[in-house]
Amino acid sequence: MPIRYDDDARTLALSVRDLLEEGAPTGHLVVEIAQTRAARLAAGRAAHVEHQDEQTDRDAAYRAEVRLKHQIAVGDWTVVLHGRADGVTEEDGRTVVEEIKSTALDADQLHGTKLSDWPGYVGQLELYLWILHQAQVDLPVGRLVLVSLLDGSKHVIGVPLDAERTGRFVAARLAEITAARDRRIAWMRWRREAKVPIPHDRWRRGQREISEAVLWGLQIGHQILVEAPTGLGKTAAVLHGVLQYALARDLQVFWATARTTQQDGVERTVARFAAAGLAVRTVVMASREKSCLNTVVACRPDACRFARDYYDKLRERDLVHTLVESRRTSRQDLRTAGTDAEVCPFELSLDASEHVDLVVGDYNYAFDPGVYLRRHFGEDAGRWIVVVDEAHQLVDRAREYGSPRILAADANRAAEFLWADPDYRAFAELAEEIAGLVERTARAADGARRDGAVVCTLPKKELASFVLRLDAVAMDYALLRARRPLAGVGERDPW
């Protein structure tokens, strides 16, 4: 659950996890390439519950899923910090808090790990201990229970309470979070009071009507389709209407484009608004590939220095806020900032996009079911207005999104490559089965052809079963990567 703010009452409620992760987290940037999703989650949950059941059977004092809460004053904010410990019990007169985590390491690897290898989990546990300590529980101790999903082995590491250090950490993080919120409140106030100027000396013919129609459509919740000749100034007129609505209601605008040249046009229009007195915060998102400063797109701390310590570098310079508040978020600005601070410009644009009035980016970031920005268009999509530039282009894109293609030749090539390594057997089998399904379906098709290809529909049931299999293979992949990390930048990743 995200942090819950009540700005008028100056209160906020956040979980221990929020405290650890909100704003710039710490450490490296790691872009996950394997989505283990359901299979990984289910396996982790099962290991978790199994351990709790065992503990409950052998220890009458053991309580699972114990809620913890502590209230703190930070400046004029009242903060409620809450969490849920996996297990709490009493041993030798002391309170013991358990945190259970599943891992893809086997017994040997797992037992070779120590506290410093699990900073995130330890941080969580230390916070639980600190909350209990604030509630006058005398010297509670922590127990990090690591369960291997490979062989079921367990490794238990003790975590001591360090009330002073944890207290300092809590105070520093809450000071950052409340300061960021105060900055946001000031930004929202500025937005609500902002007057949106006409970005030219005077309206051109038709522009005022477009701006008014856009504003009216937003006010009554209608989609508006604007069609006007090239050169009329549609971008300025639409932006004028959209900004009036968005700024007054704490909403952000995503300007979705099909081509980079459209993005350049929006940037020029934003500059005109700035010259007329309204400097909106804008970020233009280039693709990961175009933004990349590394020799090869390999978003891992061991392969890219711009991913290494990414979050720590952001935090040290307060980089995101410095850039957005100074309006230095053009593509070139982000590249320059990325080069100077040695951080990834693409990730920087993503992080900056949370703090700007206008985000300009490709259709894919809003509409592609595979790559849309979940941080914006997931659960919290209601805070965005999406403008679709050259909307007629979206039709073909949408067809592509809704018509994924599987080529038997690609699947066969993948299988051939994967069979060469015994570790990839499960992947090779899946690739072969996919190729087989495509070939069988094509042979059984009634002969309709388009552009030399057989037109047929793949059986939905079998496709659905492949999705589940893919999920399971993704889990295998995560386990394999844990056992055998990629050696370096040059090593090909079959995923």
Ligand code: SF4
């Ligand atoms: S600089 Fe390139 S390789 Fe590094 S994190 Fe960014 S996109 Fe990935």
